[in-house]
Amino acid sequence: MQKIIRWIVLISLVVVALAPILPQFVWSFSHRWLFPSLLPSEWSLEPWEYAFSTSSRVGEAFISSMAIGIVVSLLSIIVGLPASRALALYDFRGKSVIEWLLMVPIIVPGIVATMGIHQVFIRLRLTDTFIGVCLVHLIPCIPYMVLVMSSVFANYGTDLEDTARTLGAGPVSVFRYVTLPGILPGLLVSTMFTFLISWGQYITTVLIGGGSIITLPMVLFPFIAGTNYSNAASISLIFVAPAILVLIFTSRQLGRESAVMGGFGKL
Amino acid sequence: MTTVVLRDLTRRFGNVTAVDRLNLEIASGELVAFLGPSGCGKTTTLRMITGLLLPISGDVLFDGKSMITVPTEKRGAVMVFQKHLLFPTMNVGQNVGFGLRMQGVEKKEMNRRVSEILELVKLPGFENRRAHELSGGQQQRVALARALVVRPKVLLLDEPLANLDANLRLEMRELIRSIQREMGISSVFVTHDQEEAVMLADRIALMFDGVLQQYDVPQAFYQKPLSTRVAHFFRNDNALAGTRRGDVVETALGTLRVDAARVQQPDGQVLVTVRPEDVRLNPEAGSPNCIQAKVLLVVYMGTHTQLQLDVGGHTWLVHSDADFQARVGETIPIELPASRLWLLPAN
Amino acid sequence: MRFLTLMEKLRVPLMIFPAVALICVLFFGGLTVGLGQSLGYFPAIGSYNLTFQYYSDVLTDSTFFESLWLTFRLALLSTVSSSVLAIGIAMVLRQSFKGSRFFTFMFQLSIPIPHLVAAAGIVLLVSQSGLTARIAYALGLINVPRDFPVMVFDRPGIAIQLTYLWKEVPFIGVVVLAVLQGVGPQYEEIARTLGANAWQRFRYVLLPLIMPGVLSTSIIVFAYVFSSYEIPLLLGVRYPTTLPVLAFKNYQDPDLSLRPQAMAMSIILTVIAVLLLVIYKRLAKYAVNS
Numbered sequence: 081m082q083k084i085i086r087w088i089v090l091i092s093l094v095v096v097a098l099a100p101i102l103p104q105f106v107w108s109f110s111h112r113w114l115f116p117s118l119l120p121s122e123w124s125l126e127p128w129e130y131a132f133s134t135s136s137r138v139g140e141a142f143i144s145s146m147a148i149g150i151v152v153s154l155l156s157i158i159v160g161l162p163a164s165r166a167l168a169l170y171d172f173r174g175k176s177v178i179e180w181l182l183m184v185p186i187i188v189p190g191i192v193a194t195m196g197i198h199q200v201f202i203r204l205r206l207t208d209t210f211i212g213v214c215l216v217h218l219i220p221c222i223p224y225m226v227l228v229m230s231s232v233f234a235n236y237g238t239d240l241e242d243t244a245r246t247l248g249a250g251p252v253s254v255f256r257y258v259t260l261p262g263i264l265p266g267l268l269v270s271t272m273f274t275f276l277i278s279w280g281q282y283i284t285t286v287l288i289g290g291g292s293i294i295t296l297p298m299v300l301f302p303f304i305a306g307t308n309y310s311n312a313a314s315i316s317l318i319f320v321a322p323a324i325l326v327l328i329f330t331s332r333q334l335g336r337e338s339a340v341m342g343g344f345g346k347l
Numbered sequence: 348m349t350t351v352v353l354r355d356l357t358r359r360f361g362n363v364t365a366v367d368r369l370n371l372e373i374a375s376g377e378l379v380a381f382l383g384p385s386g387c388g389k390t391t392t393l394r395m396i397t398g399l400l401l402p403i404s405g406d407v408l409f410d411g412k413s414m415i416t417v418p419t420e421k422r423g424a425v426m427v428f429q430k431h432l433l434f435p436t437m438n439v440g441q442n443v444g445f446g447l448r449m450q451g452v453e454k455k456e457m458n459r460r461v462s463e464i465l466e467l468v469k470l471p472g473f474e475n476r477r478a479h480e481l482s483g484g485q486q487q488r489v490a491l492a493r494a495l496v497v498r499p500k501v502l503l504l505d506e507p508l509a510n511l512d513a514n515l516r517l518e519m520r521e522l523i524r525s526i527q528r529e530m531g532i533s534s535v536f537v538t539h540d541q542e543e544a545v546m547l548a549d550r551i552a553l554m555f556d557g558v559l560q561q562y563d564v565p566q567a568f569y570q571k572p573l574s575t576r577v578a579h580f581f582r583n584d585n586a587l588a589g590t591r592r593g594d595v596v597e598t599a600l601g602t603l604r605v606d607a608a609r610v611q612q613p614d615g616q617v618l619v620t621v622r623p624e625d626v627r628l629n630p631e632a633g634s635p636n637c638i639q640a641k642v643l644l645v646v647y648m649g650t651h652t653q654l655q656l657d658v659g660g661h662t663w664l665v666h667s668d669a670d671f672q673a674r675v676g677e678t679i680p681i682e683l684p685a686s687r688l689w690l691l692p693a694n
Numbered sequence: 695m696r697f698l699t700l701m702e703k704l705r706v707p708l709m710i711f712p713a714v715a716l717i718c719v720l721f722f723g724g725l726t727v728g729l730g731q732s733l734g735y736f737p738a739i740g741s742y743n744l745t746f747q748y749y750s751d752v753l754t755d756s757t758f759f760e761s762l763w764l765t766f767r768l769a770l771l772s773t774v775s776s777s778v779l780a781i782g783i784a785m786v787l788r789q790s791f792k793g794s795r796f797f798t799f800m801f802q803l804s805i806p807i808p809h810l811v812a813a814a815g816i817v818l819l820v821s822q823s824g825l826t827a828r829i830a831y832a833l834g835l836i837n838v839p840r841d842f843p844v845m846v847f848d849r850p851g852i853a854i855q856l857t858y859l860w861k862e863v864p865f866i867g868v869v870v871l872a873v874l875q876g877v878g879p880q881y882e883e884i885a886r887t888l889g890a891n892a893w894q895r896f897r898y899v900l901l902p903l904i905m906p907g908v909l910s911t912s913i914i915v916f917a918y919v920f921s922s923y924e925i926p927l928l929l930g931v932r933y934p935t936t937l938p939v940l941a942f943k944n945y946q947d948p949d950l951s952l953r954p955q956a957m958a959m960s961i962i963l964t965v966i967a968v969l970l971l972v973i974y975k976r977l978a979k980y981a982v983n984s
Contacts, residue, residue, distance in 0.1 A: 090797050094797070094800050097803045098800075099819055100804075101807070103815070107818060115831070116828045159713045162708075162709035163713035166705075181718070182714070184721070185721045187914075187970070188917075189963055191942060192728060192921075192941075192960040192961075192964050193720065193721045195724070195960060196724030197724030197727065199738075200724070215720060218720060219724075222716060280810070283942065301924065313814070316814050323807055327802060397886075399886065428883075432881060432884060436902035445898070448898070493888065
C-alpha cells in the first residue's frame with residue numbers, strides 16, 4: 081500500500097516537473113499548431129532561425145545576461161564570503177543588527193529599493209550602464225550568499241583551520257588547502273543560486289538598464305505577452321539551458337549538503 | 348514480567364551474516380548483557396528484538412508468542428540509545444510523557460506518572476527543563492525515565508553508558524540495576540565493556556562475528572570459559588599444551604593434577620589454563636603442581652604487581668601481592684592449584 | 695604587539711564592511727530616497743515640503759486595497775500549498791528506494807528555471823487552447839476551448855499560483871529534505887519503540903523538527919510572491935493587479951506627480967514585509983522556547 085502511494089507520488093512528480101518544459105520543445109519547432117490538434121500541423125525551424133538571427137537580439141542578450149550573472153556572482157563571493165564567515169564564527173557587538181541589515185533585502189520586494197535607487201543612479205549616470213545593472217542585481221544576491229555561506233561556515237567550524245595553523249600553515253595556505261576545499265561544495269551551490277537570481281531578474285534590469293542593456297528575460301517577455309508561443313518557446317529554451325547545466329553540475333550537492341540548504345532554513 | 352526467547356535468529360546485510368542462528372532465552376525480570384567487540388552483531392540482535400529490523404529467518408517470542416508480525420510500536424520493547432537522543436523539540440516532561448501521550452493516557456494521569464518516574468531517576472521537578480540544559484548524565488536518566496514510564500515488557504539499552512565519564516558511569520550502573528530490580532522488567536543491554544557486563548548482568552551473552560559463544564552467569568566466563576577466544580576476551584591468555592589422562596595432564600614442564608569433577612574436556616590433547624590471579628608465587632617446597640618460570644617483566648600496579656613470565660615458551664601474566672619482589676631474568680617456582688585449573692580444547 | 699591587537703580588533707569590521715556598505719548604500723539608500731519621495735520630498739518636481747498627503751491618497755483608494763488583498767491572497771495561498779506539498783514529497787523522497795536519486799533530481803529540476811520560462815510553460819499547459827484543454831478535447835470532455843475552465847487572465851489567478859507552486863514546492867522541499875537527512879532515523883526509532891504509530895511519529899517527532907526550516911523557507915517564498923511583478927503582469931487580469939505592478943505603473947506614469955504615490959505604496963509594502971519577518975522571528979522563538 082505504502083509502495084503504491086509512493087509510486088503514484090513519484091510518477092506524478094516526474095510528469096508535473098516536465099509538463100511545463102517538454103511541450104515548449106514541440107512549440108519551438110512548430111509553425112502552425114491550432115486547437116485541438118495534439119501535435120503541430122506544420123513543423124518549421126523558423127523559431128530557432130529567428131532566435132539565432134541578429135535582429136532578435138537573443139545572442140546579444142544572452143551574452144549580457146551571462147556577463148552580468150558572472151560579474152554579480154563574483155562580486156557576491158568577494159563581498160559576501162568574509163561577511164558570512166564573520167557572522168558564522170565570531171561574536172561581536174551589534175551582530176544581530178548586522179544580521180537584520182543583511183536579511184531585510186530578501187524579504188522586501190526588490191522593486192521598492194530599485195525605484196528609489198533609480199533616482200540616485202540617474203544623477204550618478206549609472207542608469208543604462210552595465211555597472212548600474214550589476215549593482216542593482218547585487219541587492220538580492222549578497223543577502224542570499226551571506227545566508228547560505230554563514231550556515232556553511234558555521235557547519236565547517238575552525239578546528240581544522242586551527243590544526244593546520246599549528247602545523248605551520250600561513251593564512252594563505254590555510255585558506256587554499258583547508259578552508260576552501262571544505263566550503264567548496266557549499267560555495268558552488270550558493271554561487272549557482274546567486275547566478276540564477278541575477279539570470280532571472282526582469283523588472284530591476286528594465287528600470288536601471290533603461291533599454292540600453294538587453295537581457296534574455298527582456299527579449300522573452302514580449303513574446304509571452306504577445307502570445308507568440310513558437311518564438312517564446314525557442315527563446316525560453318535558450319534561457320533555460322545554462323540553468324539546467326548548472327543544476328546537473330550541482331545537483332549532488334543540492335541533495336546531500338544539508339548545511340547549504342539548511343542555510344535557507346535559518347532565516 | 349515477560350520471558351523473551353530468540354529462536355534461530357539470523358540476519359544478513361548483503362553477503363555479511365551479522366547474526367547467525369542465535370538461540371537464547373531471557374527469563375522474566377532478568378538483566379542480560381550482550382557482550383562482544385564492535386560489529387559482533389549485538390546491536391543487530393537488539394534491533395531485531397524491537398522489530399526495527401526484521402530477521403531473515405528465526406523468531407522472537409515474548410511470553411511464548413511470536414512477535415515477528417507485530418510492528419515495533421505494538422511490541423512493548425522499548426529502546427534506550429547510546430546517544431541520549433531526547434527529542435530536541437520537547438522539554439523533559441514532554442519527552443518522558445511521550446509514550447503515554449501516544450497511548451492517549453489522560454493528561455492528569457500522565458503528569459502524575461511522569462513526575463513519579465522522574466523522582467525514581469532522581470530528577471524530581473525537572474519537567475520544564477529543556478534537553479540541552481541538562482548534563483550528559485541527566486539526559487541519560489531522562490532517556491531512561493522516558494522508556495520506563497510506559498512500563499515496557501522488555502527494556503533494551505544500547506551501550507547506555509558509553510558517553511558518560513567514569514564516575515557517572517558507576518552511579519548510573521547502580522541506578523539502572525536498582526530500578527530494573529525494583530520494577531522487575533526483563534532487560535537487555537549491549538556493551539563492549541566486559542567489566543560493565545560482569546557488574547550489571549544476571550547473565551552474559553558473549554558474541555563474536557554474529558555467533559553466540561557462551562551464555563552464562565558472569566562467574567563462568569572467568570572460571571569456565573568455553574574456548575581460548577572467550578578466555579582471551581576475559582583477559583586470560585595463560586595456557587599450556589598437554590595431554591589429559593584422567594585426573595592428570597602431561598605437559599612439557601611436568602605432570603599437573605586437575606580436579607576431574609570440575610574440568611569438562613575429555614582425555615586427549617588439551618590446553619591447561621589458569622587465571623592470572625590464581626597462580627601462586629612462593630609455593631611451599633614440595634607442593635604439587637609446581638613448575639619453573641622465567642621472569643620477563645615486573646610491573647607495579649598499585650593494588651598488585653603484575654609479572655610477565657615465560658612458561659614453557661608461552662608468555663603468561665600473573666598477579667602477585669603488591670610488595671612481591673622479583674628480578675627480571677630470574678627463574679622462580681610457581682604453583683598452579685589443581686582446584687583452579689581449567690581445560691580448554693586444543694586447537 | 696600593539697599592531698597585532700589592533701588587527702584583531704579590526705578583523706570583524708573589515709570582514710563585514712564591504713557587504714554592509716553595499717547593502718546600506720544600494721538597498722537602504724534606495725529605501726530612504728523612496729521614503730523621502732513618499733513624504734513629498736521630490737526636488738525634481740520642485741516639491742520640498744514633508745506631507746502625509748500621498749499616504750492618505752493611497753490609503754483612501756480602493757484600488758490600493760484591492761491590489762493589497764490580491765497580493766496577500768496570492769502569496770498566502772501559494773506559500774501554504776507549496777509548504778504542504780513540499781513536506782509530503784520530501785517525506786516520500788527521504789525513503790531509500792531504487793532510483794531515488796533520479797526522482798530527487800527530477801524534483802529539483804524546476805529550481806533553476808527562471809520564473810518567466812515557468813510562466814510560459816504554464817500558459818501553454820492550462821490556457822483554454824493549451825495542451826490540457828487539447829487532451830480534454832481528445833478525451834471528449836470538451837467541444838470548444840470555451841468549455842475549458844478559465845485559468846489564465848482570471849480573477850482567482852490560478853495560472854499565477856500554478857507557476858509559483860511549480861517553482862517553490864521544490865525549493866521548500868529540498869530544504870525539508872536536507873533537514874530530514876540531517877535528523878537521521880533514530881528519533882523515529884525511539885518514538886516507535888515507545889509506541890508511536892506512523893502518523894504520530896510524523897506529527898509529534900518529525901514535524902516539530904522540520905518546522906523551523908519550513909517556516910523560514912516559506913517566509914522567503916511568501917516575500918517572493920508578495921513582490922511578484924512579471925508573473926501577475928503576464929498571467930493575471932489587468933484589474934485588480936498586484937501591488938508591485940500597481941506601484942511600478944504609477945512610477946512609470948508620465949505624470950510625475952504620481953511618483954510619490956508609487957513610493958508610498960512601496961513603503962507600505964516594505965513595512966508589511968518587515969512586520970511579517972518580525973512576526974515570523976517571534977513565532978520561531980516562541981516555537982523553540984515553549
